Amino acid sequence: MTGPRPGSRVVVVGGGVIGLSIAYHLAEAGVDTTLLERGTLGSGASRATADVVRSYFAGNPVSSALAVRSLDAYHAFPSRPGTELPLRQVGYLVLFTEQEQVEAFEADLPAQRAAGVDVALISAEEAREHNPLIGDAPLRGAAYSPQAYISDTTAIVTAYARAAEKAGAFLRTGCPVTAIDTRAGRVLTDDGDIGADAIICAAGAWSSSLVRSAGVDLPLTEPIEQELLTTDPLPPGTPDVPVTLHAASGLLIRLRGDRLLIGMGYPGPDREAWRRQVAERLAATYPSLAGLALHTAVTGLRDASPDKTAFIGHQPGPPAFLYATGFSGHGLCNAPAAGELVRDLYLDRDPGFDVTALAMSPRRAG
Template sequence: MLSSSVFRTVPASADVVIIGGGVMGASIAFHLAEAGVNNIVVVERGELGRGSSGKPIGGVRAQFSDPLNIELGSRSLRAYQRFPDRPGTDIKLDTVGYLFLLDSEQHANDFEAGIELQNSLGVPSRMIRPDEAQRLCPYVSTDGLVAAAYSPADGHCRPGLVVQGYAQAAARAGVTIATHTTVSGIDIAGDRVVGVHTTHGRIACSTVICAAGAWSAQIGDMAGVDLPVKPVRRQLAFTAPLMPPPPRIPFTIDFSSSAYFHNSDDGLLLGLADPDQEDGFDTTWTPQWLELFRAVARHRAPALADMETVSGWAGLYEVTPDHNALIGRSGELTDFLYATGFSGHGFLQAPAVGEIVRDLYLEREPFTDISPLSADRFHRGAEIRPEAHVV
């Protein structure tokens, strides 16, 4: 584990200050340092990876409905497959596949069109019948199912290990990681960033990169940059150890309800996005939330409905109005870059986004055109088709 770096004072100056020590900030720091960028400071208000990146298991997939998100997911998935070699950490990647359960002809038609696009971009997804979905995941009831979508290349791994892997490699390359350090202000001179104020001192700098997740709107406000990101609580639960052990199943999602479940150590992890959850920074886990999942499970996966749970967890999604990310360089502040608002997709896109932000900083052409993800799209009336709000 990377030892905690609690600073009485932060470095007096830096070329780059990255705000946020989650998976996005760690990925950006690693990619910049690997490219030879020196004098980087990562500022994190708590411990590394304890914000939205702190979820116990993170899904990784390339099943999306538009080319840009497919490309970000596919490139990141390849990076996660190579993670033991670069940067050199076992992240417990388990390629079990993603299985979307579809209970309406409209959803099936939409997914069929998405799979045609995915296949054209090299993603091995396919439509399958309800009985094949049940063979892949024996917990599933086929009652009311129309079809399912499955990609065997997808899966899940451990976000904490990813954050540590990137951060350790970045630290070895000379990156300073200041944990338990909160940003309190940003100094601007004309159209340039000149400094960042923290609870442990001021850092003179020439570039700020906002990777602050659910807290990004406040960071943007300090710099006069509109980053329309809102925090939304998401909750999950763990079953008691199961005997006999559960079968190895795909990351399974009931698309119409957003309920999902998959293996987790010697039991299962259960989750669902509460459609009535209000915005806010509350991360209190409320066991009553489980009844929403159980109500869905009684129909879609009956054996799960009465399973004993032993613990739970609540974290924050960083949500934008169209549920797509904000990635780019500010038009108002030349040296303010941002990568935030991933709406539940940040972990699975972090490796690719690290590359993109590296190239934006170095003024190189990224591997793909990310202009549709500019934060000013909402002012231009150019919102992207909303991605499904699932894990």
């Protein structure tokens, strides 16, 4: 691609699924938009997902509300932006091994229902009907939501990128942004400065230093490396199962072809010890799978906020500065709604959502 157009009205920093959703929604609304991505499109957190889109985020009804809105948008993808997406409904199952987890679910349920989430408490027996791989370890019950689908993150990234370009957005890859100067309305890159009437930071794991350079203090963590594992081929006859989370350990599994895709927190400095912990938890929860070898499926850097809810906000200008970051692994599930909200904040339109819940506040400072 050629260099960026000077003086673009809006510059979006970050070419993952969040930044591309923002660029698409702005360009669709007629806004002159340039997007800058340090690597290739979708090369950060967007490449280290389990390809799951769901609506239920336990204890986090704000993220759930964003996900419900986003799930509606994913279902509408064939008409807008105009791409067929794979969406295979599998459901989402959360296993509770402690009574406190059940009580927390029940306390959270009214807010989840108000957010539009279809989720219910089911018995241990019903949980095993949904996922026959679960062993005999005692369960106190489970949460089950049918609103969970296997999709394709690469297809979503590609669809947003093509639709954004078709709507007039300019996408530039291989262009790391080093700082944001909101006083001058400039985005600083290794290839020179770019002027803008508004700058939007959606840089994922690289957002922390960029928002600070823009004069905004968000309590983002340093970049965290996410790793997903995959198993050897599963035994013949292994049943199809929902995306399943073991609440106490964070072990998350889903079927991918004839293997399992597995996540469990973050590896930390001792990766081998973490993999042993994953193998032990997998064997304890799903005894028939004990002994299956685990291999790295994908890795990627991820951003995070203290309460695992995205920061989406607007600092009026000129030049205006907006941010959408800290998605804490929820980015794929929140991306369509995030793009709509940032567009509406920029255009000073009613977003149909309480964006104050996403803004920085003392409560969210960690």
